[in-house]
Amino acid sequence: MPFAGLFAGHDGFRGLKARRRSRWRIYLGILTGWTITLAIVLIMFANLYFYSEMMEILSHETKRQVNTIVMALSLALSVTVLKGLNDFVATVRWWILSRRHHSLRKVGLILQAESVSRVILLAVKTRRLTVHLAACLWIILILMVQVALALLGLCFSIENQTALALVVQPGRVSVPDMSSIQTTKIIQNGPSSVAAQEYTANSYGQISLAFETDTTDRIPEIGGIWTPSDPLMFCNADHCKYIFHEKSVHLDTDGDGDIDYVDGDDGGNAGSLMVVATNRSLNSTATCRSWRVTSGGDGAQDSISLETSGDGPRDVLLPVRGGVNQTTFMTNTSQSCGGGCATVSAFEAAGPGQSWFYACNVTVSRVGNGTLPEHEASVELRSMAAASIALQGSGVSSLDSDDIQYQVYPAESVFGLPIKGLNDSMAMLMARFAIGTVAICGQSNEPIVIDGFAPVKGFQLVIDHWDYIYMILVSIALGQFVLAVATACISGRIEIPEGGPIAMAQVLRPIAQRLKSSDKADTMLSSDGPSGMWIYKAVETGEKGVYDLLMEERATGYSTDGVSVEMQRLQTLNFQSQLAS
Numbered sequence: 001m002p003f004a005g006l007f008a009g010h011d012g013f014r015g016l017k018a019r020r021r022s023r024w025r026i027y028l029g030i031l032t033g034w035t036i037t038l039a040i041v042l043i044m045f046a047n048l049y050f051y052s053e054m055m056e057i058l059s060h061e062t063k064r065q066v067n068t069i070v071m072a073l074s075l076a077l078s079v080t081v082l083k084g085l086n087d088f089v090a091t092v093r094w095w096i097l098s099r100r101h102h103s104l105r106k107v108g109l110i111l112q113a114e115s116v117s118r119v120i121l122l123a124v125k126t127r128r129l130t131v132h133l134a135a136c137l138w139i140i141l142i143l144m145v146q147v148a149l150a151l152l153g154l155c156f157s158i159e160n161q162t163a164l165a166l167v168v169q170p171g172r173v174s175v176p177d178m179s180s181i182q183t184t185k186i187i188q189n190g191p192s193s194v195a196a197q198e199y200t201a202n203s204y205g206q207i208s209l210a211f212e213t214d215t216t217d218r219i220p221e222i223g224g225i226w227t228p229s230d231p232l233m234f235c236n237a238d239h240c241k242y243i244f245h246e247k248s249v250h251l252d253t254d255g256d257g258d259i260d261y262v263d264g265d266d267g268g269n270a271g272s273l274m275v276v277a278t279n280r281s282l283n284s285t286a287t288c289r290s291w292r293v294t295s296g297g298d299g300a301q302d303s304i305s306l307e308t309s310g311d312g313p314r315d316v317l318l319p320v321r322g323g324v325n326q327t328t329f330m331t332n333t334s335q336s337c338g339g340g341c342a343t344v345s346a347f348e349a350a351g352p353g354q355s356w357f358y359a360c361n362v363t364v365s366r367v368g369n370g371t372l373p374e375h376e377a378s379v380e381l382r383s384m385a386a387a388s389i390a391l392q393g394s395g396v397s398s399l400d401s402d403d404i405q406y407q408v409y410p411a412e413s414v415f416g417l418p419i420k421g422l423n424d425s426m427a428m429l430m431a432r433f434a435i436g437t438v439a440i441c442g443q444s445n446e447p448i449v450i451d452g453f454a455p456v457k458g459f460q461l462v463i464d465h466w467d468y469i470y471m472i473l474v475s476i477a478l479g480q481f482v483l484a485v486a487t488a489c490i491s492g493r494i495e496i497p498e499g500g501p502i503a504m505a506q507v508l509r510p511i512a513q514r515l516k517s518s519d520k521a522d523t524m525l526s527s528d529g530p531s532g533m534w535i536y537k538a539v540e541t542g543e544k545g546v547y548d549l550l551m552e553e554r555a556t557g558y559s560t561d562g563v564s565v566e567m568q569r570l571q572t573l574n575f576q577s578q579l580a581s
Contacts, residue, residue: 094496284386293305304347348418
């Protein structure tokens with residue numbers, strides 16, 4: 001048998017025949033893998049920002065969509081990161097094998113470096129400090145990647161939206177009946193007469209002080225969930241506003257003939273209530289004039305005299321002697337200044353020389369953005385609310401006429417606080433009382449059920465730790481970039497076998513032949529001694545750009561088949577010269 005046949009395959013190569021890969025091809029392949037990771041990171045950023053910052057409320061379908069997208073991106077990121085790690089290991093293991101000779105046992109462990117257990121076993125079997133450090137760093141890197149990907153899911157969550165509801169699904173809703181002021185919450189006996197409504201209107205205006213009032217720039221958006229602790233009325237320098245609410249309903253779900261309220265967060269069980277803001281609103285405004293009181297300012301007279309310019313003093317009759325340190329509001333219910341408008345006057349008794357008299361027109365507007373007759377507030381309700389600060393109703397005690405009604409508020413109360421001739425302040429005080437009456441009517445009147453857009457509970461994507469998300473995703477992208485650069489540098493220095501397990505088998509062919517011809521194969525596989533030491537080599541052949549990739553045993557004199565190592569070296573040189581010719 002020719003000596004060449006002792007160590008060469010049927011194709012004349014001892015290992016794997018390989019051509020030098022283009023450096024640009026290597027770099028492009030590695031850069032493509034990192035670009036995919038970067039794209040996934042950017043898409044993850046974009047989706048988290050869009051669904052958390054741009055979408056204030058998510059439906060059930062959108063919630064499932066967000067969960068699916070985030071899960072898919074997380075899995076894709078895991079796959080690309082692990083692929084980058086495996087590519088690095090697949091490259092660096094051949095570089096390690098090419099640096100020095102290793103026993104067959106260590107060669108096997110190095111070739112299985114993708115397995116963490118094999119890396120640990122390799123570190124245990126060697127005494128080299130560099131191997132220990134490399135194994136520790138590699139295990140720490142793998143653990144950091146796994147922990148980072150796990151922590152990413154803890155930085156955000158999908159929770160119930162407590163500020164907004166979805167108002168996009170047609171359904172049945174309940175709205176307040178604003179056709180009149182219903183008196184059953186205040187007056188228990190007697191019919192709902194005009195006097196009873198007037199008394200209730202004044203009571204509602206004072207009850208409204210129990211609810212929060214905010215500025216008009218804090219008006220909730222459509223679908224905003226309202227709770228009793230939220231503002232009910234909104235005022236600025238020239239008007240006050242009430243935002244109407246709606247409730248989701250199912251009609252008579254328990255068969256008792258009553259309306260049962262439900263929302264979507266409890267599985268549709270009757271008894272729960274969701275109240276949301278609508279785009280319908282109602283305004284109250286007032287305009288006032290004022291005069292200083294020159295006579296009767298102590299509130300102990302039947303009339304007062306006003307300081308008027310040009311025409312001299314003007315006398316005003318008072319329906320009651322209220323005394324000092326109080327404000328008496330008066331109105332004539334038989335007079336009207338238009339639909340939803342009332343004329344109200346006020347005597348501010350603060351003592352001689354400090355008292356004022358005001359004459360005001362208070363107006364409560366029609367409902368804005370109302371699209372159905374049930375959305376409207378009646379003219380009677382609006383007119384009564386406009387005059388409500390002065391109404392007595394069932395408690396009228398005027399000696400002259402039941403049309404003249406009044407209410408006395410002590411100076412220590414909110415509505416009796418001295419204004420000292422400031423027209424705009426008195427106008428806002430009356431507008432606030434009027435809108436308070438309307439608001440409590442909207443809360444207290446029995447609802448009616450109409451067609452509309454039923455509010456449904458929604459969800460929101462809550463980002464608890466944007467800083468952690470930035471750190472995790474940026475670290476993953478930068479870390480893989482560093483590994484990609486390292487992989488490219490190593491690939492540029494040595495030839496890496498390509499072709500999977502079959503190609504690797506060809507590279508390991510010399511080891512297989514050595515074990516086959518040796519009667520100490522089991523000892524060689526399990527031993528870490530100096531015998532049977534192997535190194536990875538890329539032997540350049542006579543053909544340009546073609547290499548013979550193989551594992552080569554360290555020279556030890558004679559091989560097990562009796563052929564000297566020197567003779568094998570000469571045979572190799574002779575074979576290479578034959579290929580070149």
